[in-house]
Amino acid sequence: MATTDSDHLDIESIRADFPILEREFGGNQLVYLDNAATTQTPDPVIDTIVEYYRETNANVHRGLHQLSQEASVAYEDAHDRLADFIGASGGREEMVFTRNTTESENLVAYAWGLNELGPGDEIVTTEMEHHSSLVTWQQIGKRTGAEVKYIRIDEDGHLDMDHANELITEDTQMVSAVHVSNTLGTVNPVGELADIAHDHDALIFVDGAQAVPNMPVDVEAIDADFYAFSGHKMAGPTGIGGLYGKRHLLDSMEPFLYGGEMIRHVDYEDSTWNDLPWKYEAGTPAICQGIAMAAAADYLDDIGLDKIQRHENELAQYALERLDEFDDIRTFGPGPGTKRGGLVSFDIEGVHAHDLAEILNDHAVAVRAGHHCTQPLHDKLGVAATTRASFYIYNTKAEIDTLIDALDDARQLFA
């Protein structure tokens, strides 16, 4: 298990927990800078997965046998652990496990949006949303007649809060905002947005996919009505994510999916629903993944989310500094010295992002190239695609230097 001193991460000891980082490609050691897409998995989480399948594997909530009881207790406790991880004092009843952030968004859009929205209603979101929220609200708007409005971003990639105040009115039913932008790295003032939304009797949904893994999150301090995240971006497995919802909202909403596990009583005419959160977890859930996501929360808490945030901000600032040395490189989002998430998207004049990513891959440097599921934002920025380097607890400044050296190669190839 990684240990840390009072201020900084003990990177060497953290890296020792991630066996995949030792992989080499073409004689070069992997430099993994695609963490905003998916983070790597540390040994304690891998061990939890292996141990679960070796010792505990069984279906939950059904069997009276010992294995099923052990699996049920571990799976249910995992909900409490994740609730606690993001500051939800209501425990498991406010923590629904989903497949990922995208499913959490859709759960709220279908279970709340389809029933509550109609012509004349408005959904206010931002120009920097990930498609998982943008497309979902856009389509729910089309189906219900509700109008979707977008809060502008300024030159530096910050939300224009005057515009937010203009757009959020008595007609607004839902404000939906990304906490940390996966393209710009902007950390949005979601608490302030929550206050504005609530002043107008609207709800707020926060997409925390890039926040929960990287900084301390307190959904009650934000006063979020709903808050979504993914396990695979926080050192956990794929196939699992979370949706926090205020209890009275989760109580009053219709289920999103129907079937086994989510019912209390069924007859041929009608059905009633199980307690929270099971009402929203139809069918056999991702049991092992849920338990492993709780192990990931333990792992991150042991390191300290405040230290993780500081480390990632330092790496982002260093990357900005290094990229700014080159006149032909344009970086996006808040400039140097401004608080931001641990990622930097950039564009090199004359080199397509996909070509660049391929050349970086030849150096075993893994980055993301494309629109990062924020196509309208890229349209607004006037670029078809960008290259994104995103950092996590095991990344170092030396790895950013490797990235910069590899960029030089790309530049020479395309010069």
Ligand code: PLP
């Ligand atoms: N929201 C943001 C800000 C993201 O960065 C992502 C993934 O990149 C998502 C939502 C969607 O996450 P998932 O694919 O795990 O549903």
